[in-house]
Amino acid sequence: MIRVGVNGYGTIGKRVADAVRSQPDMNLVGVAKTSPNYEAETAVRNGYSLYAAAPDRAAQFARAGIDIAGPVDELVAESDVIVDATPSGIGEQNCELYEEYDTKAILQGGEAAGAAETSFNARANYDVGHADIVRVVSCNTTGLARLLKPLDEEYGLEKVRVTLIRRGGDPGQVDRGPINDIVPDPAEIPSHHGPDVNTIFPELDIDTAGVKVPATLMHLHSVNATLESDPTDREIKETLREESRLFFVPEQAGIDGMGPLKEFARDTGRQRGDIWENCLWEESITMEDSELYLFQSIHQEADVVPENIDAIRALAGQHTREQSMQLTDKHLGVGLESMFHTNRQRVVPSSADD
């Protein structure tokens, strides 16, 4: 069993903790948190051992009637791998602590790429070698890596251009904008997403443009890729349907936006209505000469969760990519297409080159 600690129990941390608990080869040592808010109550309700991320906050937890298992140092000491899901910038500062206890660690995409030894995406670069600290790339970069890797393998990517229409904030972030606006964010091109994708695909020629809108549900990517070959729409769809973490929003399902898409996910019984898969809009997948166009939606709170689970196994070094992705997907429940009885079963890809 891999002993896993989760440092930071917010949007990502609480989802990763639940996902760790779902895996047969992992043991959740506990979670660390700085303040006794409603999410701390959730951890207690779930029976997770709660550690104080900041030593001086112990009194606050005591006043809130929440028992603390100990300081975060103990969590780090007792874990084989720490998933750091603290706010952006804090993860890098925490690395000293992880190194002190010789505990491997996973940072999130909000950290600078240089904070870790390598950037991680399960489909594109599972093999982390002897790295002790890896960084699971952001939700948007994860979504792009999952899509681009099989396209690159099958058809070759000559050039990729993406406009990312980003949600302004998460549903819980009530104070963020924009309101009633479409904001170039950043106004400069490229946005940081292209260079971040290059931490996964160093050779890829990719330009990205980012825009922020008054939505909280998911991001939308308008993707264009000039391929090195000339497949049909149908071949593209067949290639992408093989991928377990790409979900095709069926044309006939009556789902015409992310509102109904998330309503559907909630209807399936998924906790928090999470969508771990990229959601590809089937009607949008179009080849024009050697150029591919498509839309995909990315649930910003959820798509990195299976990647964190795979990163834990990659650091522990006991499984291949295929084994890890299959375990993760099976025990987490990845595969929304199985909810549509007309869709055929998909399998985790098993390519020969990694």
Place this chain on the structure above:
Amino acid sequence: MIRVGVNGYGTIGKRVADAVRSQPDMNLVGVAKTSPNYEAETAVRNGYSLYAAAPDRAAQFARAGIDIAGPVDELVAESDVIVDATPSGIGEQNCELYEEYDTKAILQGGEAAGAAETSFNARANYDVGHADIVRVVSCNTTGLARLLKPLDEEYGLEKVRVTLIRRGGDPGQVDRGPINDIVPDPAEIPSHHGPDVNTIFPELDIDTAGVKVPATLMHLHSVNATLESDPTDREIKETLREESRLFFVPEQAGIDGMGPLKEFARDTGRQRGDIWENCLWEESITMEDSELYLFQSIHQEADVVPENIDAIRALAGQHTREQSMQLTDKHLGVGLESMFHTNRQRVVPSSADD
């Protein structure tokens, strides 16, 4: 003097009527409207002769205490050119009336391209020949034509790819969505915008993808163009700065979204806060090899107004493109950049080829 009637006095019609009145060589015969709502009151307040677009509604106007100058037929009979700004689909039906009175007519972009003899954009194809009925293309197509024409002239356009992030509705349309969503609209690629641009540039290789978001202020275009030559960012900016209807949102102005952009337009004293110009985000104008990227915002209620004025002159056949655009811009007040004292003066382009 060109005698102009405006049939339909809603979002576009009321703006065109005001613009006609501002022009020294035009006489506004009157406007026609179907119902005595707040916009009809505006027409009365402005001293415009109000005609009943539907004969059976005369009693409604009488009950509202609004004097009617006569039926719409009289307006058509007394006008040299009618600007039809009725709802989509009605314009095509009205053409029979215009032909009956031998009155030239301008339809709006909501009509099918086939409803008119030619599609119109002042910068790209002012010369309408002997056409009696022309169609001013939609706000989005107008915005793209203004941008693409000078790029094509200077550098050649090999391929254009645009993601249009569209406002869900106009400020007055309270019942339209989306709310808190990013909706592929349509989910298919291309959206209708690409083919509509081809009514202006038949040979252009352009693909467009459309998305709808919860905003009412303006559209945003994320534009990518593969050029046939390899200019610098600076050369692109110099070329586009020559265009009177392209406004560069200055990097240093503290304008970071369309909210502040429209606030700025209102501050300048423009009626209704209208922005007739394409608003190019200066920081976004970027060359990557021979590929140009940029963002531009388009005020959906306003950018076709100067085009309608030029279309009137094109149909009347008394002015060249340069003369008409200069007259329109001068008397309407096009040229937001003059509000920034650090910007140099721009001129209406005068190219040799038309």
